[in-house]
Amino acid sequence: ETGVTQTPRHLVMGMTNKKSLKCEQHLGHNAMYWYKQSAKKPLELMFVYSLEERVENNSVPSRFSPECPNSSHLFLHLHTLQPEDSALYLCASSHGQGSSYEQYFGPGTRLTVT
Amino acid sequence: AQSVTQPDIHITVSEGASLELRCNYSYGATPYLFWYVQSPGQGLQLLLKYFSGDTLVQGIKGFEAEFKRSQSSFNLRKPSVHWSDAAEYVCAVGAGRTDKLIFGTGTRLQVFP
Numbered sequence: 467e468t469g470v471t472q473t474p475r476h477l478v479m480g481m482t483n484k485k486s487l488k489c490e491q492h493l494g495h496n497a498m499y500w501y502k503q504s505a506k507k508p509l510e511l512m513f514v515y516s517l518e519e520r521v522e523n524n525s526v527p528s529r530f531s532p533e534c535p536n537s538s539h540l541f542l543h544l545h546t547l548q549p550e551d552s553a554l555y556l557c558a559s560s561h562g563q564g565s566s567y568e569q570y571f572g573p574g575t576r577l578t579v580t
Numbered sequence: 581a582q583s584v585t586q587p588d589i590h591i592t593v594s595e596g597a598s599l600e601l602r603c604n605y606s607y608g609a610t611p612y613l614f615w616y617v618q619s620p621g622q623g624l625q626l627l628l629k630y631f632s633g634d635t636l637v638q639g640i641k642g643f644e645a646e647f648k649r650s651q652s653s654f655n656l657r658k659p660s661v662h663w664s665d666a667a668e669y670v671c672a673v674g675a676g677r678t679d680k681l682i683f684g685t686g687t688r689l690q691v692f693p
Contacts, residue, residue: 470623508584509624509670509683522680556623565612565674565681566631571623 470572489540489557497563503554516563582607586684603671612674
């Protein structure tokens with residue numbers, strides 16, 4: 467596999483479920499990101515990890531919990547979500563942290579909360 | 581704080597016609613500027629970027645963009661659109677080396693044969 471992969475591609479979950487989104491990058495990058503993309507809204511940065519350390523938490527509700535066990539993997543653990551959390555969740559990676567580094571995106575996980 | 585505006589939500593062009601997608605930003609200094617393309621069910625792919633130097637930037641798939649400081653704009657252009665160019669185009673701005681990217685709301689391009 468090359469680039470940035472995300473699993474699952476689609477997820478439907480109830481408000482009381484617990485699930486996790488997985489992201490893996492095969493590019494040797496040191497920074498990884500979670501974004502939320504809702505219809506007619508710009509991408510919202512959720513979390514940034516640089517060298518496996520969380521460097522940004524963009525006022526995201528605690529029902530979203532990120533985990534970065536190593537520089538190649540990033541998880542987003544979900545629990546007790548709300549219907550408004552339904553969106554496309556995109557993972558990205560870059561050589562370093564910051565806007566001067568090109569970000570490579572995965573295909574996203576389409577999440578539906580029922 | 582910096583911001584990005586893409587005034588056109590949806591644009592329709594005929595195949596073979598020229599294309600210009602608008603992007604305006606708000607930032608005091610010279611920002612880092614990016615154009616991404618997003619096909620249905622896919623993530624974002626970088627088309628081109630501007631950091632400094634020549635204000636006309638060439639990208640992939642035959643796209644180019646021009647940075648105009650006086651107009652705070654970074655418009656994306658293509659001389660002849662192909663049906664495969666139908667997608668969502670997203671402009672983004674970064675304020676500095678360690679700052680995060682701010683994304684626009686995107687412009688959906690539809691191409692008619």
